[in-house]
Amino acid sequence: MFEVKSTDLAGRIGRLKTRNGEIETPYLLPVIHPASQSISVDTISNIGFPAVITNAYLTLKHFGDKAKEKGIHSIIDFDGIIMTDSGGYQILEYGEIEADPTQMARYQEGIGSDIAVVLDTPTGSSSNRRWAETTVKKSLDAAKLTLKLKKKDNTMMWSGPVQGGNFPDLVRTSARSMAALDFDIYAIGSPTEMIKNYHFSDLVRMVMTAKRELPLNKPVHLFGVGHPFTLSIAVAMGCDIFDSASYILYAKRGRYMTSAGTLNLEKMSYFPCVCPICSKWSVKELLESDRGIAVQELALHNLYALKNELDKTKEAIREGRLWEHVGSMARNHPKLWAAFLSLSRYSDELEEGTPLFKEKGLFLSSAPDEKRPEVRRFYRSLDRVTISKKKRIALILPETRDKPFLISNLYLNLTRAYDDILDQIQVCFIAPVFGLIPVEISDIYPLSQYVCSYPLDNHFTRVTIVKIKEFLARRSFKHVIIVDNSEDLHEVVKRLKSGVANATFVKALDIADDSDKLVERLNPYLSKVRT
């Protein structure tokens, strides 16, 4: 059973109940080698990884049927949750293995895995279309066969593999067919090569294509995302479970994980981390220590780095700051930035999980922040606002510093001075990115609280102008009065001059925030309405 507790963007915090305990997601299962594991599972578990994954195919190779007698928990000496992989990765690496889906289904049940994976045929990233089609078909056949073999009374969970790789239509077909089968978890096949080659935008396309077809009430496993660097964007896409041997594989090559990328221990000067390992050693000391110890310590640091990124991402979901977190991570590499931009285009999916109201202000720094689900929702709600036909005049003012506008000094002064004609005037505020905001809705989230980066860049200026023009084009005001009293929005007002019909511009930069003088200066323009 999978229960979703909190969401932001397409990301979620969930609880996956297995027969052997719960996993809180997003979660990364460290890979344990069934026969030659160098770091004890207990040590790994104590760092904050109470569930692990091991390989049923390698278990079969090393222990054969004996593993059925002992059970996988005894083999790797761990009584927590154990998921098993079935050899698919080995097929991807070596082309073929000495086992078939039927055998691996029975074997995983036999050794007592808590979560098992169908033996699929991964597509990989370099397949041609014909082979990709074959892998999708083979994986689907294996999935159907596995479910048929499943013992009724067995409480082990099964994960169904989605393949298709770089062919979106095949990913779609694969995900749709898999979704029709009753799996406990859905797994998206081998993004390993994409990640290795930094093809993060391809990863976004593959995952989002699959996610569209998969049920929202089931967890999604993305195979092999084992770096803090890419975790948050994968979570933001709605992936819940990850697995990776990278902590130890990287350590063996002297590679030190950070959220900003991988560093080479030999070239490092400082540990940019305060985990217990990095608090114990200096770089120099670790480099001078015995190689076995160095690998072990590096692997433990890598696990802490992964845990740290999982916790940062989870806390960001809880705080409603997943967009900021993914964006901040993305600035670390141009290809991750490209992936963030790709992700920002999946508006519907990102909106799905984004709460309607957030406690904290909305942040608008630069593109692609105008694509935030909160902004998009505002655009739609604006379309539904109707303005009385009596309101022949639009009075447009740049945003005030005190928010919401509805209770700003300026607006209160305006209502006092022009009380008698306000039924004929629609007061609107210019808000960056949002465009024009009728004052009556200015106290609704996120308009009540947002922070924008000033000076506006060209892109935000353009977006704001487009939105203002759209708003005005849909309403038929007889006159439009636009006040130019804000340095911050002066460029926007200036550029409105070519393009808004019936508009009068009121120069007022000299009196900026002085609401009394502003009200006075508007008198010649508004008193006309009285006559």
Add this chain to the structure above:
Amino acid sequence: MFEVKSTDLAGRIGRLKTRNGEIETPYLLPVIHPASQSISVDTISNIGFPAVITNAYLTLKHFGDKAKEKGIHSIIDFDGIIMTDSGGYQILEYGEIEADPTQMARYQEGIGSDIAVVLDTPTGSSSNRRWAETTVKKSLDAAKLTLKLKKKDNTMMWSGPVQGGNFPDLVRTSARSMAALDFDIYAIGSPTEMIKNYHFSDLVRMVMTAKRELPLNKPVHLFGVGHPFTLSIAVAMGCDIFDSASYILYAKRGRYMTSAGTLNLEKMSYFPCVCPICSKWSVKELLESDRGIAVQELALHNLYALKNELDKTKEAIREGRLWEHVGSMARNHPKLWAAFLSLSRYSDELEEGTPLFKEKGLFLSSAPDEKRPEVRRFYRSLDRVTISKKKRIALILPETRDKPFLISNLYLNLTRAYDDILDQIQVCFIAPVFGLIPVEISDIYPLSQYVCSYPLDNHFTRVTIVKIKEFLARRSFKHVIIVDNSEDLHEVVKRLKSGVANATFVKALDIADDSDKLVERLNPYLSKVRT
């Protein structure tokens, strides 16, 4: 003595030798209360803070002349480096104090501080111009007086205060006058209010204005920057020393520091940190613990968070990745993003410390990356490239995937096919942001290794076009042949059509990376040259 070891942007790693040991900068001095310190200085020191700052004025109030007998090291029970502040902050807070610069100069010598601060009069952020002028003058007078009083044989270091606040011309005057005096350290006065109000762009202006006047071979102390959030940008501006009581002040209000901002412990769910404190407690446990313990533990976490950010920033300097690090931090808040954009305009200062060559590829994600010192340097070096007059034809090709271009398959094929006329053809590659690159210099850093985010956004597309046109406008080619064989740069090529005279465009999107076919397709255009 101050020795700079590594630099990137205007930031540096340095070594400050005091009479009582060395401080590696950038460094933050935790504030210790001389009479009511709740966390032992040893505990703080063990976390990684071997030097602290305490307040000489408060010491005077609490201990009077007895402190001269005991010495400040014995009073706060710490034999490491102790800097003393002199009461300036108290003047800012309370308007006046019961001491004068002469008294505080003698007292700091008397109690045996390792580094002392002139008793200045901080400007603050809300001063009017007249008061700001007064504070600059009073601080300068105090500085001169203090240096006069300084005992010849005393090895204590002195720090000279720069004031002026929000008035750039006053900051300039103040820094210039202070720089003329022989201080060991220069301190930039009270940015506390700017930071509290998130006026980070004002902070950038104040610091950069001061930095322009201060000697590069002396460390700069920025008073009161005590949050991981703002540390990296302050370091990137060339500030070396910070001090703050925020670790404990925040803890007392239940505030938990992270690089992305401050969180309220009561509203947290996960610790996004793996420091020894956060590894020991869960949020729930800490909330349920005794208040005294919670404050203590929170303060220690805050110190770890500060140390973590210092180490991240130092490692970023060593890796040549300070730009990326500051940019990534800046995406956490629109006003920090605005400050990053402000900083990017101080090109000369940022270039000063940026190494000429870096081991790692240059990253170009989005604005303001085109303002990177490395890019700016390339523009200048391009101006110095001369092209033989014999080269009447410019052959312009989009960048190849394999770099440097000089040894790309495409270029090698070209040289083979058109060997006889290459002396008449200038081959150039289009590189995003850089513009046009004559193939002969394409193996020079950073052209040999850069990564750009594709698809190019509008801003980068425009920058690229402007640079291409600039390059062509300065050279008088008879013909320009522009090849359109790259999806990534198709938009750039398309937009070049209006604006490049004598240009022939060769459609080749269909053969993209096939260098044999490309060479063939160019034949009708290039063979003309032969005749």
